[in-house]
Amino acid sequence: MTASHSPNPPEELKQKMQAMVPEAFKDGHLDVDVLKRLLGSEIELRDESYVLNWLGKSYARLLANENARTWLKEEIEHNAQPENANSQNLLIKGDNLEVLKHLVGAYEDKIKMIYIDPPYNTGSDGFVYQDDRKFTVKQLSGLAGIDEDEAKRILDFTSSNSNSHSAWLTFMYPRLYVAHKLLSDKGLIFISIDNNEQAQLKIVCDDIFGEHNFVVDFCRKTKSTNNHDKNGINGQHESTLVYAKNKQLVKLLGDHKDLSKYTNEDNDPNGPWMSDNPTANLDGRKTKNLFKITNPNTGQVDEPPAGRHWAFSEKSLAKLIKSGQIKFKATKKIGERGFIYKRYLLKLKDKQRKVDSLYFCENEYMNQVATRELTDLLNVAIFDYAKPVCFIQKLIEFCTDDGDIVMDFFVGSGTTAHAVFSNNIENIENKETRQFICVQIDENTKDDSAAYKAGYKTIFDITKTRIEKAAAKFKTENPDFQGDLGFKIYETVYIPDKYQDTPVDLTENIELFDAHKLTKADRLSLMRTWALQDNVPLTLDFVQVDLAGYTAYQAKHILYFIEPNITLDAVVKLLEQLDNNPDFKPSRLVVFGYLLESKIQREMTEAVKQYNNRKGIELTLDVRY
Incomplete structure (x- = not known):
């Protein structure tokens, strides 16, 4: 029998540690000396390390481990509609920190990809730290383990609508902390950010995900020109930081290589092949692979060019000739080798290219593309800084497989949901599908904005409408598609006072x-x-x-x-x-x-x-x- 049923993250961590290293616990308490002994000399426990500290970090940790203060309410009428009734996609309205905490119960270690486009804290993007928690100085001091002076300073800035670096970090830390729990062992998180907070974000992600799990910083071209900088710099890009839950288990899948050059005109039993370079750089090494190769058909003699050597030994030459990997030409042509060195398709280890960190520097990934996409769908220009569908869809292609869940807890205009739909449509033949979980706070649009004048009173209204219109467009263009183009809606609701x-x-x-x-x-x-x-x-x-x-x-x-x-x-x-x-x-x-x-x-x-x-x-x- 239980009196309450709320998750307790510190206690859960303690239980996991007890299960892994039971001998390090005595009477329910961790014995650090025993833990050090178990780790051995190769792993050092240090009191000092390079960390990012800010006013509010202790408070952010408290928020990360605090229980959710809400319940989740189903939008029954919407979810009962035929296109949504059996959908595996989710759109959740509410504070994303609350939503993330709720999701841990059923989705911990299950999310393959998270993409977020959080506030950049540019000073003009409207970000301010808002918090309706009502701690006293004494309460916060006790809960966060800090002195009352620091507690007072934290409460002062959390109640002052601050947009300082400290305020932004206090906002982001608990969300990233819980997001880390949701990622699967092979999961990745992609975070778009610009120079205002990129440096801080990198260090705080190193703290949460581990600097050893940093994967790449993608550069994305945002615009062609910038007329606002007074220092003569034309700033055209922003970053997308990528972290893995476990980098050792992750490999991004780039674009498919062009295999059209692999042919088999001579009916080689080893299958399709293409002509390859039979030499390699010497790099100052001593080698015996500088022998001559004579074409028995023409008498032509080939030697490696200066500074290079054959990529095979003289001992293996006969075997390569017998297998057909080295094929002598029937006639001699000036400027050409007397033989072909074949590279077989069946021996190709990777049929996909490595992903270039400058992949997204093409114009098709710029913000104006996203603005045009939204305008075409909603018939009104709403966001200037949304991301193009092709950008997020490409990220999805880099790291997900059939059945994977893609999450976005700053979904805004709904681009991530749109990208998942698009990806599923393009994978009809493979019968591959991904699901999305998207979260958007019920934030009001400004009274003088184009969105408000067009009837969108909240950002969530825009999100929901965009997803519905994207689904309708895909259905019209692909009438035979039987996949999931629906989504279920839930929202966070505060626990009634009479119960709370x-x-x-x-x-x-x-x-x-x-x-x-x-x-x-x-x-x-x-x-x-x-x-x-x-x-x-x-x-x-x-x-x-x-x-x-x-x-x-x-x-x-x-x-x-x-x-x-x-x-x-x-x-x-x-x-x-x-x-x-x-x-x-x-x-x-x-x-x-x-x-x-x-x-x-x-x-x-x-x-x-x-x-x-x-x-x-x-x-x-x-x-x-």
């Missing part, structure tokens, strides 16, 4: 909370939030189960009881279903304790115990508050 401040320990004070005042929507949101923590993805629908007139909800192996008026008849019916319905196999019963009378709770507890004694499945009862 209720004591969660099992005391007589629990009786003071009247759970019957929660609406059905409240209870469904609570259940969905619990289900996420129970590793149930948001795309999985609940199945309603009738138990003698009482409705329970099943997801995977879990049966949720969140409706009021649980009766003994419902408990009896539950046991009958377990015995008689071969397709009904829940192994865990989760009950909203505030709605459970003590008598019914005793009956359910006893029934579960008896059932476990009579049958071989492991049935557990989890009462939550």
Whole structure:
């Protein structure tokens, strides 16, 4: 039985460490000396290191490990529409830090790619640090482990709408920290940024992801001209920093090599081939591979050019001739070798090119391309700094496979969702699909903006409309496409005050909370939030189960009881279903304790115990508050 059900990141980390190195823990506490001994002399634990510190870092760490303060509410009407009902794509409205924390339960280690385009903090992009948390100086001092003077300075800047470097880092750190948890072992995060915060971002990402997991800094051309710089510099680019969860497991997949030069006009049994250079640089090395090769057909004699040697030994020459890899020409031509050295397609290790860090310096990746795409879709020019679809689609191609999830928690105009749709359309023949999880805060558009005048009162309105219009366009252009062009919507909602401040320990004070005042929507949101923590993805629908007139909800192996008026008849019916319905196999019963009378709770507890004694499945009862 549990009094509450909220994740505790520090405790989870402790449990993982205990499982990996149990001998380093004594009475539940980490013994650093034992850990040092286990690591050995090759790995050094140091008190000093190169780190980025700022006012608010301790607060940012506190936010990263704080439990979510919201529930997740489903947009039932939208999700029930035919194109969305079975969709594996998600659009979530709300503070992205809250959303990320919710997603950890079901999506930890499952996201293959994250792309984000966060605020650049240019001074004119509207970024200010906003925080509605109401800590006192004493509370923050105790929670963050800092002195009261530092706590006061942190609270001063978090309440002052600051856009300093410290404010930006305090905003970004907890989001990146939780994002790291979501990435799969082969996952990558791509972060677009310009020079205002690039240096700070690089160091904070080194801190969170590990500097050894830095992959590349892509340069992307943003514009052709810049008339605003007074120093004679035409700034035309920005960065996309790339980090891996584990760089050792990652390899970016570049464009496919041109294999059209591989032919087989002589019907070589080794398959298609192309003519290759048979020599290599000497680089000052001593070698015996400077022998002469004579063409038996023409008598032509070839030697390696100055400074080079044959790429094979004289001993292996006969074998290469016999296998057909070296083919002598029938006639002699001035300026040409007397033989062909074949490179076989079957021996080609990589059929894709390496990815150039300057790949995105072509004009097709500039901001104006994205502006044009949005204008064509929405019939109004809205964003000046959106990213082109081809840019994000190319990132998707670099690192994802069939079934992978692509996430964007600063989705803005919805380009990432659009790019996933486009990628899936282009992979029809391969039957490959990717899914997206996109997050956008419900931020108002400015009253004097073109977006507001066009009817888009919030950025989320733009996001949703853009995704819908992109899907409709793809469907029109590809009428035979049967893939997923829908998406489900959820939003974060604050826990009702009447519930939020209720004591969660099992005391007589629990009786003071009247759970019957929660609406059905409240209870469904609570259940969905619990289900996420129970590793149930948001795309999985609940199945309603009738138990003698009482409705329970099943997801995977879990049966949720969140409706009021649980009766003994419902408990009896539950046991009958377990015995008689071969397709009904829940192994865990989760009950909203505030709605459970003590008598019914005793009956359910006893029934579960008896059932476990009579049958071989492991049935557990989890009462939550």
